[in-house]
Amino acid sequence: MQEIRIHPKGPHISRLVYGAWRMLDGGLTEQDIERNIQTCIDLGINWFDHADIYGNYGCEEFFGTVYKKIKSKLPELHFVTKTDIMLFSDKYPSRKVKHYDSSPKHIEESVNNSLRNLGIEKIDILLLHRPDPLLNADETGVCLDQLIETGKVSYVGVSNFTPSQVSLLQSRMKNPLITNQIEISLKKIDPFINGDIDFLYQQKIRPMSWSPLGGGSLMRSVADLQKNASSSEISKHEKAAPSLSQIILDLTEKYHTTENAIALAWLLRHPSGIIPVIGSNSAERIQQMAKSLDIILDREDWFLLYQAALGKEVP
């Protein structure tokens, strides 16, 4: 697996990261989780993305239960996790509303929980999950620096932050914010247009892309199109104005690959060094996605997909 340096002062990380958000969906067993971890390792994906809140505060613990059992047989794994979202959850019955808490007290508690749940001694990258309107940049900046200095966390970053929110927090810190994990995909192209990616690129901060397949909706549209391929009405329409799904399907033939790999190759082609965080619970699909690294989409193919995602020709 290729690696990429996430920031000039940050670590090299696997070109794809495996996300654990959906791990408790679909009744996965401990054996399934072990299989998916092993599949990732076999493919060279050795970075795992978590958050304290995933699975209603259950994913880190479930993953950690499996990981603690098999850790001694595995190569070193690396962990991203997140803090500051306070879910309105049965786990916290006294909470009145979903909110954010970027206070040092909450961040420290959350870090300690994540370390314990995952069974690790250090979090490789800690992200503030969502921008907190009540963020006290001075206090939170000091807290993040201290977590690095005390050795609980190696690096810090943010998620879903605008450029000005990144700049504000960074202005109060000694250590660099090494990534901003944002939603980027063929279903969510705004970051290419609204300046989010340009800003990160300019700052030499690699963006991590969450839901790189649009949370699966993109792939489900492709599958629907495949099912309806025999309908002449759809074929006529597709001929006149090929949809994003049709273009993805055409490109799977041209590049001898799967639709998952085409959608990820589109992100990987961007020079800012987008790092997709993949979220499939299927070992077969994880393997398909790793093939995206063997594909370099040619410029016009990239634009065919971009045009379809945009819904019109570029100006």
Ligand SMILES: NC(=O)c1ccc[n+]([C@@H]2O[C@H](COP(=O)([O-])OP(=O)(O)OC[C@H]3O[C@@H](n4cnc5c(N)ncnc54)[C@H](OP(=O)(O)O)[C@@H]3O)[C@@H](O)[C@H]2O)c1
């Ligand atoms: N920072 C944030 O705010 C934030 C927000 C959301 C997510 N994340 C991170 O990003 C990671 C990835 O997000 P995601 O899970 O939404 O990513 P995704 O890769 O866009 O979507 C994964 C979903 O797509 C489905 N899928 C994939 N290929 C498919 C196909 N060919 N046909 C039908 N369905 C297909 C998967 O189903 P199968 O399991 O059946 O393959 C899975 O349900 C998360 O795990 C989390 O770590 C971060």
